[in-house]
Amino acid sequence: AQSVSQHNHHVILSEAASLELGCNYSYGGTVNLFWYVQYPGQHLQLLLKYFSGDPLVKGIKGFEAEFIKSKFSFNLRKPSVQWSDTAEYFCAVIQGDTGRRALTFGSGTRLQVQP
């Protein structure tokens, strides 16, 4: 079974610092990749997704992610975080060549941005 690893469980940054959250997956075939965010008290929202084409994907609120197939990675980045980015971030994967729709999630990274 495929798995998704997010190695940073809790990240604390000051405003304006740069952010990179790691995500690695185990599936060797075609993948569709997602980053979801959950702000305090809110539901999971899609930040960005990759399904094909340019491996550098831009999402909402200034976030981007880079798919590196050789490293089985899809790291999330933001050049300058804001206090409002405080949230939990989830990487998720779909096995893109199977017709399956089930998302496999990582364990999440809690980001705390200090003003």
Place this chain on the structure above:
Amino acid sequence: EPEVTQTPSHQVTQMGQEVILRCVPISNHLYFYWYRQILGQKVEFLVSFYNNEISEKSEIFDDQFSVERPDGSNFTLKIRSTKLEDSAMYFCASSGGTSGFRTDTQYFGPGTRLTVL
């Protein structure tokens, strides 16, 4: 912006009781899903539903669970005889299904926190 809604937000039940969790997916969506997150653990897929039948399910989704779309708007998850280990946050999601599975985005509801005593 259309949203997935879920009721109730918190459900407390006794072990062995049946519970029904309700979801209203986004109105023109065709695929519906349930996920759950036990406290401190990952969000896990339970089941997907399309065209009035289960299209995919995980090994967690055993005979104790069932799903139904009783009318044109609701999508329900029933747990027949709850166990302590069913305590979790249950998320409903829906997706359009029209752009092909590879590009489909799943939109999540706010979740129902189920506590089994």
